[in-house]
Amino acid sequence: MAKRDFYEILGVDKNADEKTIKKAYRKVAMQFHPDRNPDNKEAEEKFKEAAEAYEILSDADKKARYDRYGHAGMNQGGGGFGGGSMNMEDIFANFGDIFGDSGSPFESFFGGGGGRRSQSRRGQKGSNIRIKVALTLEEIQKGVTKKIKVKKQIECNTCSGSGAKDSQSVSGCGTCGGSGYVRQVKSTFLGQMQTTTVCPTCKGSGQQISAYCNSCKGDGTTYDSETIEIDIPAGVEEGMQLSMRGKGNAGKRGGPKGDLLINIEEKSHDHFSRDGQNVIFDMFLNFADAALGTSMEVPTLGGKVKIKVPPGTSAGKIFRLKGKGLPSVQGYGNGDQLININIWTPKSMTKEEEEMMEKLRLSDNFNPAPGNNEKGFFERMREYFN
Ligand SMILES: [Zn+2]
Ligand SMILES: [Zn+2]
Incomplete structure (x- = not known):
């Protein structure tokens, strides 16, 4: 049976660089990995085919030879896999180190966690x-x-x-020869799989200690x-x-x-609540101030600020102090302080106050009517969000 083109197998073009080839191999190998396709002969063949293609294309010399002579070039000079397809043991043995050290080749190789190469060799x-x-x-x-x-x-x-x-009580680890890692060959129904794991004797330190430190008991x-x-x-x-x-x-x-x-x-804050980058302050005005207008001090996160309350200010009005809110964590733009106006209604009144209020109660200006009406809640919210 004629061999398929190696580039075609990995789905890359001839100009693909090392990284792209590795990525493509990872993808194909993941798709047809025996762990994912138990008892699937076709997947196994595809997995082997991909490994063979990767073996050639990941090696600059072999790749150059393949580019020049095609599959015919692979039969010369020994080495390589020109003579026949690889078995599973070869694949895991040859690429054992990129299958990682966790004991689950699948996870460490395909999970992209960096594997053992990026880890420190010493200790846990x-x-x-x-x-x-x-x-x-x-x-x-x-x-x-x-x-x-x-x-x-x-x-x-x-x-x-x-x-x-002390330094005399340290020697190289006999189990791993000081590397901190051991290779393990596991037998699976698809052949043997080789993995690299942290040395169980020295826990990856590469050292054996005959006498422990008194302070830390060896930790x-x-x-x-x-x-x-x-x-x-x-x-x-x-x-x-x-x-x-x-x-x-x-x-x-x-x-x-x-x-x-x-x-x-x-x-939680005594005065303010937070809405994203905005800071909200609830302000209570008395009837007279709301009706006649006034100027007053309000707290902000940066200290007190004087604001003008115009005559005829009603409950639900929102004043905005631009830039007095919170900065964005990315470092651009400031929120505002929003002052939410409430009207303070007295809970008890003197006789005189009651008499004044009784007079006001009858006045047209104190009663909601067409022309006197304020905007309702929803309309105010629409304005606020625009
Ligand atoms: Zn060891
Ligand atoms: Zn110690």
């Missing part, structure tokens, strides 16, 4: 720490630096994180607290999460540090 990574920080609206408006004491695992001072009593970490300065940008909101790389728990035996994750909370 420390875990992340999650803390909550509650902020006032004033702090959110300006941004703030918080010093927070965080209890966590820190690198042991006595052994500098190695976990060993390389001790429990303590550290005061961490956290720069919180202006404009954050409840539910946002910030992270600081490497500020979490120290890793065991010199492993990389985890991260500090900071969850933002908002404290």
Whole structure:
């Protein structure tokens, strides 16, 4: 049977670069991977075919030869796979390292997590720490630096994180030969699969310790607290999460540090509530001020501001103080302060006040009528959102 074109198998063109070829192989291999297609002979053949194509196209020399001579070129000079198709063992053995170290080749290779290459060779990574920080609206408006004491695992001072009593008590790990990783061959019904896993003896440190550090008993970490300065940008909101790389728990035996994750909370404010970047202030006017107009001071996040209340101001009117709200966390644009007008109605009155009110009650100007009517709630909302 004539062999299919390698580029066609992976669905790439002749000018595809290394990265594109790898990506294409990953896609095809994922589609026909035996874990996903148990007992499917056709899928297995396709999986092998893709591996063969990738074997050639991922190697610059072989690719050049293939480009020049086609499949005929693959039969010369040994090596390669010109002589016949690969078996499953070859595939997993040859590409074992890109199938990753988690023991599940599928996940680590296809999950795109970076695999073992991006990990530190030493020790186990420390875990992340999650803390909550509650902020006032004033702090959110300006941004703030918080010093927070965080209890966590820190690198042991006595052994500098190695976990060993002294340098004489450290030797290379016999199980993995110091690499921190071991290869395992698993038998599956489709043949043997080779995976790379963290060495069970040294947990990836590549070292064996004959005498442990007295302070940390070999962990390389001790429990303590550290005061961490956290720069919180202006404009954050409840539910946002910030992270600081490497500020979490120290890793065991010199492993990389985890991260500090900071969850933002908002404290409730005496005067204001928040609506996105806008700050809302409920203001109460007395009848007379609302009817006659006045000027008064209102609080803002940046201090008091004087505003004019025009005569004939009714309940539900919204004044806008431009730019007195909160900044956007991306750093452009400011929200406004919205002043929501309410009318204060007295709960009790003197005899005189009652008499005055009785007179006003009869006045045409004090009664809603066509021409006197204010805009209703929905109309005001429409204006507000436009
Ligand atoms: Zn120690
Ligand atoms: Zn080891």
